[in-house]
Amino acid sequence: MITLEFTNMIPLDIPENQQTTPWVQSLLRFIEEQNRVIQEQTEQIAALKTTVQELRDEITRLKNTPKRPKFRPSKLILTHKLQNSGTAAR
Numbered sequence: 001m002i003t004l005e006f007t008n009m010i011p012l013d014i015p016e017n018q019q020t021t022p023w024v025q026s027l028l029r030f031i032e033e034q035n036r037v038i039q040e041q042t043e044q045i046a047a048l049k050t051t052v053q054e055l056r057d058e059i060t061r062l063k064n065t066p067k068r069p070k071f072r073p074s075k076l077i078l079t080h081k082l083q084n085s086g087t088a089a090r
Contacts, residue, residue, distance in 0.1 A: 020028070
């Protein structure tokens with residue numbers, strides 16, 4: 001049995017004893033090649049994402065910019081909600 005497995009796809013099972021036409025065999029080879037290319041590109045994308053993050057970190061370090069501040073929730077929004085409910089915020 002020939003099994004072609006795709007990332008996030010259903011495996012394609014073809015019994016070996018079943019005769020296939022040359023056209024089907026050609027398509028199966030094409031699918032296998034495409035699967036190989038997809039796997040390579042997935043690995044390349046993962047490596048590139050890592051590189052991009054490293055470069056962003058390096059740019060931040062070289063610019064000497066501070067880390068992104070953590071903002072507290074606005075008290076203005078809370079006051080507005082309390083006034084609409086009939087209770088004044090203190």
